[in-house]
Amino acid sequence: MLRQLLPRCAPRAAAAFVAPRRAPLGLFQAARQYSITPEAASEAKIQDIDPSQLVLQKTTTPKPLKKSSDLVFGRNFTDHMLTIEWNQTTGWQKPHIVPYQNLSLDPATCVFHYAFECFEGMKAYKDKAGQVRLFRPDKNMARFNKSSARIALPNFNSNAMIELIAKFTKLESRFIPEERGYSLYLRPTMIGTQKTLGVGAPGSALLFVIASPVGPYYPTGFKAISLEATNYAVRAWPGGVGDKKLGANYAPCIVPQREAVSRGYQQNLWLFGEEEFVTEVGTMNFFVAIRNKETGQKELITAPLDGTILEGVTRDSVLSLARERLAPEGWNIVERKYTMQEMDEAANEGRLIEAFGAGTAAIVSPVRSIGWKGKEVHCGLKDHEESGEIATKMKAWMEARQYGDDEHEWSYVC
């Protein structure tokens, strides 16, 4: 039995959920209950996401644009949000684009207690012709579905969702700055909304997408970072969920990250096991370029997708570009386990060429050194250098495809 939601079009409930964030004092709106009772039976035909049913409710109070130079990652959001509710009885409901606003949730809602939540991080870019482009949204949606399935949240048709995100992004395109390096960060999120403390699969969920205009990660050019290798805490484990983009993988990472920062590092590098395998950086995958000890061949190495590594879209793109453009120059592109010891040895023998993180936020993030067992493992940069050759090339190659200069199937024109 579905709990009756306040009708969306009722005179005083028009704007859904709750009072908008920036509502003038005195303007109050109805709480929209984002959950169903657990009795909901799954008898009826389950509906997938249907973009043709999109309901658009535009804001009447558009936000002023911020100066591009004032943009801070994930702090300011556009005028609207995309929302789609799901319940186990009828499936995905009509998609809505509504003014950006608070969610109103019962305190017993399962997202607050059992971390029924997963998300994606992706960006929209404005090309020279003013067109809005997404970058490999199919990869994000595929991962989103894998993440949600792993925590008993619903799946959906990827193409339908990409179509909706494209419509939403076009609607918000005035928020995407024209300058190179700027973009609109998109945050598709799915949360369980069932309101019972019983531990079980949520009978209802909410998928929402919010968008935040962001500037370049390195506004004045690359700035190499230093990492602290973390061996006292473990991010992920075989048989665990470290390869999924779940909220559950993030909160436990903050204390080790803060520890690293307290000792003067920018982020931490997660090691695994007694062997101290290198896995990934705080919020990025990790690549290292090493000259092979036996053959002398240059190798670009990253950890394999063994279930403990986030399946990064940037990681995949870097590997793909490397195979296309570095392999012909004699590079060996390798996904394999490698250890901190191996990196240290290469550094000591002058074979460590460079290292960088790879993720949506920074694209690539050059690494100067890694603190490990009381010493600094230097990653090949000279003192005056902020990036190695491969990182520099990768960023240019990636951006050319993201901004549509290098027309490619990875770029999705909205």
Place this chain on the structure above:
Amino acid sequence: MLRQLLPRCAPRAAAAFVAPRRAPLGLFQAARQYSITPEAASEAKIQDIDPSQLVLQKTTTPKPLKKSSDLVFGRNFTDHMLTIEWNQTTGWQKPHIVPYQNLSLDPATCVFHYAFECFEGMKAYKDKAGQVRLFRPDKNMARFNKSSARIALPNFNSNAMIELIAKFTKLESRFIPEERGYSLYLRPTMIGTQKTLGVGAPGSALLFVIASPVGPYYPTGFKAISLEATNYAVRAWPGGVGDKKLGANYAPCIVPQREAVSRGYQQNLWLFGEEEFVTEVGTMNFFVAIRNKETGQKELITAPLDGTILEGVTRDSVLSLARERLAPEGWNIVERKYTMQEMDEAANEGRLIEAFGAGTAAIVSPVRSIGWKGKEVHCGLKDHEESGEIATKMKAWMEARQYGDDEHEWSYVC
């Protein structure tokens, strides 16, 4: 800089957060913004929780009581909730008891994205004299503080929080049924409320307590359950957070639990490592009584607190009672690693006396058998038995202290 919250006592914002769940249609209230901007500096003196500042706002629409027999775990809640906001600038704010109602949160709030959430599960009991009693609340608050610290959420003074929970529980005492086996389940929860997508320590948080009247786990006496041993997925690992009561530990457990249920089991039993160490049941710690192969001595065994086991209050109470009352009878009470293989061998040799789960919900939950590697490991119960001797005794001993029949320091009279 703190975002200005809507003043609590403003004419139309009186009931905090949002429209109450059961508000008559047409009555709308202000959204209370549960987060601050991340710039908040931590310069001022940080305030701890202060029970003397409690602000009580009673409901004007008390709920009718449900028939005791109709109570379902965690589905119906009392009239009020206890809330305390925290921010990094000024610390813990005035505690409030307000009518049970929805939370209004910005969709960028960090609890939705990075699982900044932890909780406790505890119960309040009504004794023969009508007094309300908590059971070992100091243990719950100590664990709550350990959980919150592990995910960069704030700590608080345990005694102050117990005092507030006691006041809240007394206020709601009409919801605690008089019958033995019934109680009021209390759910203290802490969530990060900062609204930015940057991954970092939350600058603001909300601690809330909600309460749900519950019936006995086994209304008609014990019913032994069957478990499926899970070796294809891993709940916790060394260096991880499996010993903390974080939301992050729960969502990833649902799919394996559902798998077990799909094959006819009630819950799953988490094994760890190639050795297949027995760790814990889906939502309980696990005990097994075995006759020692060499000495013939009876042993009550549970996994040690090595960081991969939830530090259960019931687990601790069972161990304590066993040391007090079983050890003098010749039992050896042991916290050590043990394997599924070892249990299977004991079962085959007739040395497995009984097994049971231990947790707040059921106190003890007798186990009939465990599905493992395609066979059933029988845990000592005869076909007509639903509980072993130790489980039966433990439940009685525990309840005697919970309901105050056996006056003991574990019982906290509100």
